Amino acid sequence: MMTEVFLNGKYIGETNDPQKLVKEIRDKRRLGLISDQINVGYHDYANEIKIVTDSGRVRRPLIVVENGKPKLTQEIMDKLRKGETTWEDLLKTGVLEYLDSEEEENTLIALRPENITTETTHLELDPSVILGLSASFIPYAEFDRGDRVNYGAKMVGQSIGLFATNFLIRADTKSNVMLYPQQPLVQTHAHKVLNYDKHPNGSNVIIAMGCWEGFNMEDAVVINASSLQRGLLWSYMYRSYEAEEKRYLGGQQDIIGIPQAGVRGYAGEDAYKHLPEDGIIHPETVVNSDDVLIGRTSPLRFLGTMDQFISGVENIRETSVRLRHGDSGVADRVFLTETTDGTKLIKVLIRDLKVPEIGDKLASRHGQKGIIGLIVPQEDMPFTEDGIVPDIIFNPHGIPSRMTMGQMLEIIAGKVAALSGKTIYSPAFNPTPEKEIRDALKRYGFEDDGREVMYDGRTGKKFTAQIFIGSTFYQKLDHLVSNKIHARSRGPVTLLTRQPTEGRSKEGGLRLGEMEKDCLIAHGASLVLKERFDSDKTVVPICSECGLVAINDHIKNKQYCPIDGETKIINVEMSAAFKLMLDELKSMLIYPRVIIKED
Amino acid sequence: MSEESQINYSSEGELPEKIAEEVEKVAREKRLNKEEKEKLKHAVWNSYLESKFEPGEVIGIIAAQSISEPATQMTMRTYHFAGTAGLRITYGLPRLIEIFDAKHEPETPMMTIYLKKQFNTAEYATKFAENLIEKKILNIVKKISINLNENSVELELQDKKKTPTIVKTLKENFKEFNTHTKGDKIVVVAKGEVQVKDLQKLKEKILNVSVGEIKNIVNAVVHKEGEDWIVTTDGSNLEKVLQLEEVDERRTVTNDIHETAAILGIEAARSIIIKEALKTMQEQGLDIDIRHVMLVADIMTFRGDVRPIGRYGVAGAKTSILARAAFEETIKHLVRASIRKEVDNFKGIFENVMIGQVIPSGTGMFDLIAKFEEEKK
Numbered sequence: 001m002m003t004e005v006f007l008n009g010k011y012i013g014e015t016n017d018p019q020k021l022v023k024e025i026r027d028k029r030r031l032g033l034i035s036d037q038i039n040v041g042y043h044d045y046a047n048e049i050k051i052v053t054d055s056g057r058v059r060r061p062l063i064v065v066e067n068g069k070p071k072l073t074q075e076i077m078d079k080l081r082k083g084e085t086t087w088e089d090l091l092k093t094g095v096l097e098y099l100d101s102e103e104e105e106n107t108l109i110a111l112r113p114e115n116i117t118t119e120t121t122h123l124e125l126d127p128s129v130i131l132g133l134s135a136s137f138i139p140y141a142e143f144d145r146g147d148r149v150n151y152g153a154k155m156v157g158q159s160i161g162l163f164a165t166n167f168l169i170r171a172d173t174k175s176n177v178m179l180y181p182q183q184p185l186v187q188t189h190a191h192k193v194l195n196y197d198k199h200p201n202g203s204n205v206i207i208a209m210g211c212w213e214g215f216n217m218e219d220a221v222v223i224n225a226s227s228l229q230r231g232l233l234w235s236y237m238y239r240s241y242e243a244e245e246k247r248y249l250g251g252q253q254d255i256i257g258i259p260q261a262g263v264r265g266y267a268g269e270d271a272y273k274h275l276p277e278d279g280i281i282h283p284e285t286v287v288n289s290d291d292v293l294i295g296r297t298s299p300l301r302f303l304g305t306m307d308q309f310i311s312g313v314e315n316i317r318e319t320s321v322r323l324r325h326g327d328s329g330v331a332d333r334v335f336l337t338e339t340t341d342g343t344k345l346i347k348v349l350i351r352d353l354k355v356p357e358i359g360d361k362l363a364s365r366h367g368q369k370g371i372i373g374l375i376v377p378q379e380d381m382p383f384t385e386d387g388i389v390p391d392i393i394f395n396p397h398g399i400p401s402r403m404t405m406g407q408m409l410e411i412i413a414g415k416v417a418a419l420s421g422k423t424i425y426s427p428a429f430n431p432t433p434e435k436e437i438r439d440a441l442k443r444y445g446f447e448d449d450g451r452e453v454m455y456d457g458r459t460g461k462k463f464t465a466q467i468f469i470g471s472t473f474y475q476k477l478d479h480l481v482s483n484k485i486h487a488r489s490r491g492p493v494t495l496l497t498r499q500p501t502e503g504r505s506k507e508g509g510l511r512l513g514e515m516e517k518d519c520l521i522a523h524g525a526s527l528v529l530k531e532r533f534d535s536d537k538t539v540v541p542i543c544s545e546c547g548l549v550a551i552n553d554h555i556k557n558k559q560y561c562p563i564d565g566e567t568k569i570i571n572v573e574m575s576a577a578f579k580l581m582l583d584e585l586k587s588m589l590i591y592p593r594v595i596i597k598e599d
Numbered sequence: 600m601s602e603e604s605q606i607n608y609s610s611e612g613e614l615p616e617k618i619a620e621e622v623e624k625v626a627r628e629k630r631l632n633k634e635e636k637e638k639l640k641h642a643v644w645n646s647y648l649e650s651k652f653e654p655g656e657v658i659g660i661i662a663a664q665s666i667s668e669p670a671t672q673m674t675m676r677t678y679h680f681a682g683t684a685g686l687r688i689t690y691g692l693p694r695l696i697e698i699f700d701a702k703h704e705p706e707t708p709m710m711t712i713y714l715k716k717q718f719n720t721a722e723y724a725t726k727f728a729e730n731l732i733e734k735k736i737l738n739i740v741k742k743i744s745i746n747l748n749e750n751s752v753e754l755e756l757q758d759k760k761k762t763p764t765i766v767k768t769l770k771e772n773f774k775e776f777n778t779h780t781k782g783d784k785i786v787v788v789a790k791g792e793v794q795v796k797d798l799q800k801l802k803e804k805i806l807n808v809s810v811g812e813i814k815n816i817v818n819a820v821v822h823k824e825g826e827d828w829i830v831t832t833d834g835s836n837l838e839k840v841l842q843l844e845e846v847d848e849r850r851t852v853t854n855d856i857h858e859t860a861a862i863l864g865i866e867a868a869r870s871i872i873i874k875e876a877l878k879t880m881q882e883q884g885l886d887i888d889i890r891h892v893m894l895v896a897d898i899m900t901f902r903g904d905v906r907p908i909g910r911y912g913v914a915g916a917k918t919s920i921l922a923r924a925a926f927e928e929t930i931k932h933l934v935r936a937s938i939r940k941e942v943d944n945f946k947g948i949f950e951n952v953m954i955g956q957v958i959p960s961g962t963g964m965f966d967l968i969a970k971f972e973e974e975k976k
Binding site for chain 1: 655656657660661663664933934937942952953954955956959960961962963964
């Protein structure tokens with residue numbers, strides 16, 4: 001039967017010897033006769049050959065294996081080291097090749113050279129390339145439970161570091177930059193390959209395993225106050241704000257500058273006090289929640305019947321850009337530029353210093369996350385015989401159930417690295433062996449299990465138990481309490497239902513939900529329930545005749561019904577949401593009659 | 600608690616009949632004198648009062664929370680095989696939902712059959728279980744064939760003794776055919792002209808005819824519990840099983856609520872709901888007070904038929920329009936209410952929460968009823 005051949009998904013012809021065709025293409029590619037970007041896959045179950053040259057495929061390099069022998073030999077490796085040959089040369093000579101998902105189906109890839117059989121077609125460059133980018137940053141990953149590596153990789157992505165080296169001239173909506181990041185003491189190949197030392201995202205800390213008065217229970221950590229004062233895990237949060245001087249139909253346009261008194265929404269002289277004449281905030285001005293950053297006025301968009309005849313300041317609305325509610329900081333820099341339409345565009349970058357505080361989230365690289373539970377002065381922290389004081393006290397209860405042995409190994413490896421002054425290279429599946437590390441520890445005069453005699457900083461007494469202490473890499477994650485803390489007593493309400501707004505940025509209320517409501521009912525706390533739910537209470541005049549909402553005329557100071565005239569009007573207290581429902585029922589042609597008995 | 604600090608309720612009231620009887624029984628057994636008996640009665644009366652709900656207590660919501668909170672912890676495991684019984688049973692949340700939704704047929708109907716004293720042996724139970732399983736002609740036939748010459752289907756049984764009964768059943772089932780015996784064979788002859796296709800259909804039908812009295816029971820397993828040999832069945836047919844001579848009809852139950860209600864009455868159905876719901880929870884290692892389940896079962900059955908919790912049952916029967924509209928099918932309830940000029944009296948909890956009034960329960964259910972005239976000087 002003829003085999004169909006497809007090029008980039010399009011049918012181009014048929015062949016009666018698919019194996020030969022595929023082999024020919026691959027051989028020519030390996031000889032450098034055709035482009036190394038061509039991949040071909042033969043699917044015998046569908047009896048089709050797929051040749052692909054599309055852009056946007058994900059491809060990865062592999063070492064070609066022929067007759068049970070990898071084509072990358074020691075000889076070539078030596079040449080590579082000396083610089084006599086290059087990666088491109090290896091591609092052209094067919095030592096290496098890039099495979100895509102289509103061609104991968106026809107391969108049998110060995111993880112290590114010793115696993116090669118006669119069937120094997122390719123060899124991985126390194127067994128740890130089966131991990132993704134984030135997971136590659138985890139040392140001793142194969143000693144952790146799989147899910148922990150997964151969590152760890154996820155949290156690497158949330159860590160604050162030096163996300164880009166040009167951050168000073170960027171205006172990202174929101175970004176974080178760590179002040180004194182360090183490269184980890186225990187590294188993997190990913191750190192080398194990606195020049196991680198140029199943009200690290202964490203810091204090495206001295207970690208001791210122990211409980212501290214319950215302040216590090218449930219995954220919390222106790223942190224050394226002096227370490228924080230030395231700059232440990234400090235970061236800046238940058239947020240950019242922008243204002244455009246838009247032009248509208250009819251020659252009107254926005255005006256950036258301090259708004260004139262009298263425009264609609266004018267917030268008072270004080271609100272614009274800190275702005276220079278041009279209405280754009282000066283760098284290094286301290287700003288707080290809801291402060292004006294860029295003063296601006298816009299023409300009214302929708303004119304009412306009377307408004308058309310009014311001109312001047314009456315017809316202008318204040319549209320200043322303000323700092324987000326709950327934020328504070330310092331104006332870092334101001335960019336003046338223009339949009340593609342040629343209108344004036346201003347971007348203001350606000351910087352806020354984030355010193356680690358109680359409630360900030362930290363994590364190691366092994367899926368061990370926790371928040372800061374207490375900041376303890378250095379003099380109260382435990383210390384070793386040598387006078388080493390830990391930066392972080394980690395609760396040992398977090399270890400047995402999660403079985404993150406990789407973390408334990410990283411701690412003693414980090415200890416050795418700190419003592420020797422050399423980083424330790426431990427990628428997944430090819431780590432520096434535990435024995436080597438233990439021997440090194442012994443050589444430096446320490447217990448090989450990483451434990452040391454420690455003393456209580458408050459009493460000076462020796463702890464009965466020896467404490468496991470070492471160095472490990474810690475990350476500060478982008479979940480800082482200062483960006484989340486929120487409370488409200490009174491505040492804004494939504495227009496339609498008169499219920500409190502939702503969300504921190506809108507100074508919203510915390511909802512007492514359906515299930516919470518049930519709890520109050522179950523407790524029989526009827527009056528508490530009523531009080532909690534009267535956030536939108538209103539007094540509605542109701543006509544006693546027709547049971548519909550009556551009119552309250554403030555000028556004439558009388559109430560009457562639009563249908564029945566001057567009948568008996570009763571003022572009823574109800575939730576605005578219910579009043580809204582009555583209105584909606586009326587709009588559906590349902591007559592919701594409120595029957596009131598007054599006593 | 601010391602003697603003094605105990606709450607001293609007046610012992611004026613009457614204990615419920617059953618509790619009073621039990622007190623008497625214990626007093627007799629322990630040979631208490633009059634003074635001791637009074638003391639006992641007093642203690643029982645106090646604990647009886649303490650276990651009563653206070654007026655205004657929202658027992659419905661407490662029951663709902665007490666059942667649903669542990670239910671959230673139920674694992675998602677739906678089926679697994681019970682070790683010894685070897686029967687497939689619906690477990691956990693699906694079964695609980697099935698009970699409270701009052702499904703018309705349980706996913707795995709099941710009977711627990713107890714035997715009368717004289718039949719309570721391993722041999723009897725095993726034989727009984729075997730006979731219980733629904734058999735079809737398919738299972739007992741030795742040979743079946745179509746005779747084209749005579750337009751008939753001929754069959755031969757494994758057990759020739761059964762031939763007369765089978766002939767009888769076939770006669771009942773196929774009245775448009777003539778059934779008679781011919782030697783060891785049973786012959787079903789068509790009246791008049793028929794096609795081969797029809798004969799083939801007839802053959803299939805014959806094979807699927809069930810023999811024996813009891814239908815629906817697919818499997819039956821015997822096991823011992825204490826003194827009793829119990830037959831557990833896959834499939835349920837309470838009506839027929841209760842008529843059997845060997846069955847102890849006082850203890851034999853099915854897990855089919857509607858079947859129980861039809862055959863044993865609504866009170867029995869209520870008991871089954873309580874028993875099954877509690878059992879389902881306890882299997883998962885969750886312990887809830889029986890009274891919460893009893894309340895739910897009461898609400899499901901107090902009208903004389905089994906009604907589900909939900910739109911077409913308990914929740915749909917709420918008096919308040921607003922409460923029903925807020926639950927499910929909002930438009931249906933509102934439109935219907937407006938067409939019928941219904942009035943919501945705001946007597947329930949939900950509708951009062953909606954309009955922001957004090958709910959008529961707990962501390963909010965009390966009001967000053969009597970109106971006093973202004974004090975005269």
